[in-house]
Amino acid sequence: MPKKDPNKPRGRMTGYAYFVQTCREEHRKKHPNEQVIFAEFSRKCAKRWKEMNDKEKCTFTDMAEKDRHRYECEMKNYNPPSGEGKRKKKKKDPNAPKRPQSAFFLFCADRRATVKQENPSYTVGDIARELGKKWSETNPDIKSKYVQAGEKEKEKYNKEMAAYRATQEKGAPVAKKQKVEKPASSSSDSSSESDADSD
The missing domain is CATH 1.10.30.10 (High mobility group box domain)
Structure with missing residues:
Protein backbone atom coordinates (compact mmCIF):
# COMPACT_ATOMS: atom_id res chain seq x y z
CA MET A 1 0.00 0.00 0.00
CA PRO A 2 1.47 3.40 -0.99
CA LYS A 3 2.45 5.84 1.76
CA LYS A 4 -0.09 8.52 2.56
CA ASP A 5 0.89 11.99 1.39
CA PRO A 6 1.24 14.23 4.48
CA ASN A 7 0.35 17.28 2.36
CA LYS A 8 -2.97 15.85 1.20
CA PRO A 9 -5.92 17.78 2.67
CA ARG A 10 -7.66 16.16 5.62
CA GLY A 11 -10.91 14.49 4.57
CA ARG A 12 -14.16 16.31 5.20
CA MET A 13 -16.27 15.47 8.23
CA THR A 14 -20.01 14.86 8.35
CA GLY A 15 -22.41 16.46 10.80
CA TYR A 16 -22.61 13.16 12.65
CA ALA A 17 -18.80 12.98 12.92
CA TYR A 18 -18.76 16.46 14.49
CA PHE A 19 -21.51 15.37 16.89
CA VAL A 20 -19.52 12.28 17.98
CA GLN A 21 -16.38 14.40 18.40
CA THR A 22 -18.31 16.83 20.64
CA CYS A 23 -19.77 13.95 22.68
CA ARG A 24 -16.27 12.49 23.14
CA GLU A 25 -14.93 15.84 24.39
CA GLU A 26 -17.87 16.24 26.80
CA HIS A 27 -17.37 12.71 28.11
CA ARG A 28 -13.64 13.33 28.61
CA LYS A 29 -14.36 16.48 30.65
CA LYS A 30 -16.94 14.76 32.85
CA HIS A 31 -15.00 11.49 33.28
CA PRO A 32 -11.28 12.21 32.67
CA ASN A 33 -10.03 8.92 34.18
CA GLU A 34 -12.67 6.61 32.70
CA GLN A 35 -11.73 4.17 29.93
CA VAL A 36 -14.15 4.53 26.99
CA ILE A 37 -15.52 1.35 25.39
CA PHE A 38 -15.73 2.38 21.76
CA ALA A 39 -18.61 0.13 20.61
CA GLU A 40 -20.81 1.07 23.55
CA PHE A 41 -19.98 4.78 23.19
CA SER A 42 -20.76 4.65 19.45
CA ARG A 43 -24.14 3.00 20.09
CA LYS A 44 -25.08 5.71 22.62
CA CYS A 45 -24.04 8.47 20.19
CA ALA A 46 -26.02 6.91 17.34
CA LYS A 47 -29.10 6.64 19.57
CA ARG A 48 -28.80 10.28 20.68
CA TRP A 49 -28.31 11.43 17.07
CA LYS A 50 -31.47 9.62 15.95
CA GLU A 51 -33.48 11.20 18.74
CA MET A 52 -32.30 14.73 17.89
CA ASN A 53 -34.51 16.99 15.76
CA ASP A 54 -33.22 18.98 12.76
CA LYS A 55 -32.86 22.17 14.82
CA GLU A 56 -30.56 20.38 17.30
CA LYS A 57 -28.56 18.84 14.45
CA CYS A 58 -28.25 22.22 12.70
CA THR A 59 -25.07 23.24 14.58
CA PHE A 60 -23.29 20.08 13.45
CA THR A 61 -24.56 20.17 9.86
CA ASP A 62 -23.36 23.80 9.60
CA MET A 63 -19.92 22.73 10.83
CA ALA A 64 -19.92 19.95 8.23
CA GLU A 65 -20.90 22.40 5.47
CA LYS A 66 -18.02 24.74 6.40
CA ASP A 67 -15.66 21.77 6.45
CA ARG A 68 -16.88 20.68 3.03
CA HIS A 69 -16.02 24.13 1.62
CA ARG A 70 -12.60 23.97 3.31
CA TYR A 71 -11.95 20.54 1.83
CA GLU A 72 -13.03 21.53 -1.70
CA CYS A 73 -10.82 24.66 -1.63
CA GLU A 74 -7.82 22.70 -0.37
CA MET A 75 -8.35 19.97 -2.96
CA LYS A 76 -8.42 22.54 -5.78
CA ASN A 77 -4.96 23.72 -4.72
CA TYR A 78 -3.62 20.24 -4.00
CA ASN A 79 -1.31 18.56 -6.50
CA PRO A 80 -0.78 14.88 -5.70
CA PRO A 81 2.78 13.59 -6.14
CA SER A 82 3.43 11.71 -9.37
CA GLY A 83 2.43 8.07 -9.32
CA GLU A 84 -0.41 8.70 -6.87
CA GLY A 85 -4.10 8.62 -7.47
CA LYS A 86 -6.18 5.95 -9.08
CA ARG A 87 -4.07 3.36 -10.75
CA LYS A 88 -5.13 2.89 -14.30
CA LYS A 89 -5.57 -0.65 -15.50
CA LYS A 90 -2.93 -1.52 -18.04
CA LYS A 91 -4.42 -1.86 -21.49
CA LYS A 92 -3.92 -5.29 -22.95
CA ASP A 93 -1.85 -5.25 -26.10
CA PRO A 94 -3.72 -7.21 -28.79
CA PRO A 173 6.02 -1.73 -34.12
CA VAL A 174 4.82 -5.29 -33.88
CA ALA A 175 2.82 -6.66 -36.79
CA LYS A 176 -0.71 -7.66 -35.89
CA LYS A 177 -1.14 -11.36 -35.31
CA GLN A 178 -3.15 -13.20 -37.90
CA LYS A 179 -5.74 -15.70 -36.77
CA VAL A 180 -4.67 -19.26 -37.40
CA GLU A 181 -7.44 -21.67 -38.25
CA LYS A 182 -7.39 -24.69 -35.97
CA PRO A 183 -8.04 -28.16 -37.40
CA ALA A 184 -11.34 -29.77 -36.42
CA SER A 185 -9.59 -32.63 -34.60
CA SER A 186 -9.21 -32.59 -30.79
CA SER A 187 -6.02 -31.37 -29.12
CA SER A 188 -5.17 -34.92 -28.04
CA ASP A 189 -5.04 -35.91 -31.75
CA SER A 190 -2.94 -32.86 -32.61
CA SER A 191 -0.52 -33.58 -29.77
CA SER A 192 0.04 -37.10 -31.10
CA GLU A 193 0.57 -35.65 -34.60
CA SER A 194 3.14 -33.18 -33.27
CA ASP A 195 4.90 -36.10 -31.52
CA ALA A 196 5.07 -37.89 -34.86
CA ASP A 197 6.44 -34.74 -36.55
CA SER A 198 9.20 -34.42 -33.96
CA ASP A 199 10.44 -37.97 -34.79
Whole structure:
Protein backbone atom coordinates (compact mmCIF):
# COMPACT_ATOMS: atom_id res chain seq x y z
CA MET A 1 0.00 0.00 0.00
CA PRO A 2 1.47 3.40 -0.99
CA LYS A 3 2.45 5.84 1.76
CA LYS A 4 -0.09 8.52 2.56
CA ASP A 5 0.89 11.99 1.39
CA PRO A 6 1.24 14.23 4.48
CA ASN A 7 0.35 17.28 2.36
CA LYS A 8 -2.97 15.85 1.20
CA PRO A 9 -5.92 17.78 2.67
CA ARG A 10 -7.66 16.16 5.62
CA GLY A 11 -10.91 14.49 4.57
CA ARG A 12 -14.16 16.31 5.20
CA MET A 13 -16.27 15.47 8.23
CA THR A 14 -20.01 14.86 8.35
CA GLY A 15 -22.41 16.46 10.80
CA TYR A 16 -22.61 13.16 12.65
CA ALA A 17 -18.80 12.98 12.92
CA TYR A 18 -18.76 16.46 14.49
CA PHE A 19 -21.51 15.37 16.89
CA VAL A 20 -19.52 12.28 17.98
CA GLN A 21 -16.38 14.40 18.40
CA THR A 22 -18.31 16.83 20.64
CA CYS A 23 -19.77 13.95 22.68
CA ARG A 24 -16.27 12.49 23.14
CA GLU A 25 -14.93 15.84 24.39
CA GLU A 26 -17.87 16.24 26.80
CA HIS A 27 -17.37 12.71 28.11
CA ARG A 28 -13.64 13.33 28.61
CA LYS A 29 -14.36 16.48 30.65
CA LYS A 30 -16.94 14.76 32.85
CA HIS A 31 -15.00 11.49 33.28
CA PRO A 32 -11.28 12.21 32.67
CA ASN A 33 -10.03 8.92 34.18
CA GLU A 34 -12.67 6.61 32.70
CA GLN A 35 -11.73 4.17 29.93
CA VAL A 36 -14.15 4.53 26.99
CA ILE A 37 -15.52 1.35 25.39
CA PHE A 38 -15.73 2.38 21.76
CA ALA A 39 -18.61 0.13 20.61
CA GLU A 40 -20.81 1.07 23.55
CA PHE A 41 -19.98 4.78 23.19
CA SER A 42 -20.76 4.65 19.45
CA ARG A 43 -24.14 3.00 20.09
CA LYS A 44 -25.08 5.71 22.62
CA CYS A 45 -24.04 8.47 20.19
CA ALA A 46 -26.02 6.91 17.34
CA LYS A 47 -29.10 6.64 19.57
CA ARG A 48 -28.80 10.28 20.68
CA TRP A 49 -28.31 11.43 17.07
CA LYS A 50 -31.47 9.62 15.95
CA GLU A 51 -33.48 11.20 18.74
CA MET A 52 -32.30 14.73 17.89
CA ASN A 53 -34.51 16.99 15.76
CA ASP A 54 -33.22 18.98 12.76
CA LYS A 55 -32.86 22.17 14.82
CA GLU A 56 -30.56 20.38 17.30
CA LYS A 57 -28.56 18.84 14.45
CA CYS A 58 -28.25 22.22 12.70
CA THR A 59 -25.07 23.24 14.58
CA PHE A 60 -23.29 20.08 13.45
CA THR A 61 -24.56 20.17 9.86
CA ASP A 62 -23.36 23.80 9.60
CA MET A 63 -19.92 22.73 10.83
CA ALA A 64 -19.92 19.95 8.23
CA GLU A 65 -20.90 22.40 5.47
CA LYS A 66 -18.02 24.74 6.40
CA ASP A 67 -15.66 21.77 6.45
CA ARG A 68 -16.88 20.68 3.03
CA HIS A 69 -16.02 24.13 1.62
CA ARG A 70 -12.60 23.97 3.31
CA TYR A 71 -11.95 20.54 1.83
CA GLU A 72 -13.03 21.53 -1.70
CA CYS A 73 -10.82 24.66 -1.63
CA GLU A 74 -7.82 22.70 -0.37
CA MET A 75 -8.35 19.97 -2.96
CA LYS A 76 -8.42 22.54 -5.78
CA ASN A 77 -4.96 23.72 -4.72
CA TYR A 78 -3.62 20.24 -4.00
CA ASN A 79 -1.31 18.56 -6.50
CA PRO A 80 -0.78 14.88 -5.70
CA PRO A 81 2.78 13.59 -6.14
CA SER A 82 3.43 11.71 -9.37
CA GLY A 83 2.43 8.07 -9.32
CA GLU A 84 -0.41 8.70 -6.87
CA GLY A 85 -4.10 8.62 -7.47
CA LYS A 86 -6.18 5.95 -9.08
CA ARG A 87 -4.07 3.36 -10.75
CA LYS A 88 -5.13 2.89 -14.30
CA LYS A 89 -5.57 -0.65 -15.50
CA LYS A 90 -2.93 -1.52 -18.04
CA LYS A 91 -4.42 -1.86 -21.49
CA LYS A 92 -3.92 -5.29 -22.95
CA ASP A 93 -1.85 -5.25 -26.10
CA PRO A 94 -3.72 -7.21 -28.79
CA ASN A 95 -0.35 -8.16 -30.29
CA ALA A 96 0.95 -9.69 -27.06
CA PRO A 97 1.13 -13.49 -27.04
CA LYS A 98 -1.91 -15.24 -25.59
CA ARG A 99 -1.27 -16.86 -22.21
CA PRO A 100 -0.86 -20.65 -22.35
CA GLN A 101 -3.66 -22.95 -21.24
CA SER A 102 -3.07 -25.37 -18.39
CA ALA A 103 -3.49 -29.12 -18.79
CA PHE A 104 -6.87 -28.87 -17.06
CA PHE A 105 -8.13 -26.15 -19.41
CA LEU A 106 -7.01 -28.13 -22.46
CA PHE A 107 -8.92 -31.12 -21.04
CA CYS A 108 -11.99 -28.92 -20.49
CA ALA A 109 -11.83 -27.56 -24.03
CA ASP A 110 -11.90 -31.13 -25.35
CA ARG A 111 -14.68 -32.41 -23.10
CA ARG A 112 -16.97 -29.37 -22.56
CA ALA A 113 -19.16 -30.03 -25.63
CA THR A 114 -19.68 -33.68 -24.63
CA VAL A 115 -20.63 -32.78 -21.05
CA LYS A 116 -23.01 -30.10 -22.38
CA GLN A 117 -24.60 -32.58 -24.77
CA GLU A 118 -25.01 -35.26 -22.07
CA ASN A 119 -26.48 -32.73 -19.58
CA PRO A 120 -28.47 -30.05 -21.44
CA SER A 121 -30.02 -28.70 -18.21
CA TYR A 122 -26.61 -27.96 -16.64
CA THR A 123 -25.61 -24.36 -15.94
CA VAL A 124 -22.10 -23.07 -16.66
CA GLY A 125 -21.18 -23.73 -13.02
CA ASP A 126 -22.56 -27.29 -13.17
CA ILE A 127 -20.56 -27.99 -16.32
CA ALA A 128 -17.39 -26.66 -14.67
CA ARG A 129 -17.99 -28.87 -11.61
CA GLU A 130 -18.61 -31.91 -13.80
CA LEU A 131 -15.43 -31.24 -15.79
CA GLY A 132 -13.47 -30.91 -12.55
CA LYS A 133 -14.89 -34.22 -11.36
CA LYS A 134 -14.04 -35.91 -14.68
CA TRP A 135 -10.49 -34.46 -14.55
CA SER A 136 -9.89 -35.87 -11.06
CA GLU A 137 -11.18 -39.29 -12.21
CA THR A 138 -9.17 -39.29 -15.45
CA ASN A 139 -6.56 -41.99 -16.00
CA PRO A 140 -3.01 -40.65 -15.29
CA ASP A 141 -1.86 -41.74 -18.79
CA ILE A 142 -4.53 -39.57 -20.42
CA LYS A 143 -3.79 -36.73 -17.99
CA SER A 144 -0.09 -36.85 -18.90
CA LYS A 145 -0.97 -36.15 -22.57
CA TYR A 146 -2.73 -32.94 -21.51
CA VAL A 147 0.14 -32.05 -19.18
CA GLN A 148 2.62 -32.47 -22.06
CA ALA A 149 0.40 -30.38 -24.36
CA GLY A 150 0.22 -27.73 -21.64
CA GLU A 151 4.01 -27.73 -21.29
CA LYS A 152 4.40 -27.31 -25.05
CA GLU A 153 2.01 -24.36 -24.96
CA LYS A 154 3.99 -22.86 -22.09
CA GLU A 155 7.30 -23.23 -23.96
CA LYS A 156 5.76 -21.70 -27.09
CA TYR A 157 4.37 -18.82 -25.02
CA ASN A 158 7.73 -18.17 -23.35
CA LYS A 159 9.48 -18.01 -26.75
CA GLU A 160 6.80 -15.72 -28.21
CA MET A 161 6.89 -13.54 -25.10
CA ALA A 162 10.67 -13.18 -25.26
CA ALA A 163 10.42 -12.12 -28.91
CA TYR A 164 7.55 -9.77 -28.10
CA ARG A 165 9.45 -8.13 -25.22
CA ALA A 166 12.53 -7.72 -27.41
CA THR A 167 10.49 -5.86 -30.05
CA GLN A 168 8.85 -3.74 -27.33
CA GLU A 169 12.26 -2.73 -25.91
CA LYS A 170 13.48 -1.71 -29.36
CA GLY A 171 10.33 0.33 -29.84
CA ALA A 172 9.67 -1.31 -33.18
CA PRO A 173 6.02 -1.73 -34.12
CA VAL A 174 4.82 -5.29 -33.88
CA ALA A 175 2.82 -6.66 -36.79
CA LYS A 176 -0.71 -7.66 -35.89
CA LYS A 177 -1.14 -11.36 -35.31
CA GLN A 178 -3.15 -13.20 -37.90
CA LYS A 179 -5.74 -15.70 -36.77
CA VAL A 180 -4.67 -19.26 -37.40
CA GLU A 181 -7.44 -21.67 -38.25
CA LYS A 182 -7.39 -24.69 -35.97
CA PRO A 183 -8.04 -28.16 -37.40
CA ALA A 184 -11.34 -29.77 -36.42
CA SER A 185 -9.59 -32.63 -34.60
CA SER A 186 -9.21 -32.59 -30.79
CA SER A 187 -6.02 -31.37 -29.12
CA SER A 188 -5.17 -34.92 -28.04
CA ASP A 189 -5.04 -35.91 -31.75
CA SER A 190 -2.94 -32.86 -32.61
CA SER A 191 -0.52 -33.58 -29.77
CA SER A 192 0.04 -37.10 -31.10
CA GLU A 193 0.57 -35.65 -34.60
CA SER A 194 3.14 -33.18 -33.27
CA ASP A 195 4.90 -36.10 -31.52
CA ALA A 196 5.07 -37.89 -34.86
CA ASP A 197 6.44 -34.74 -36.55
CA SER A 198 9.20 -34.42 -33.96
CA ASP A 199 10.44 -37.97 -34.79
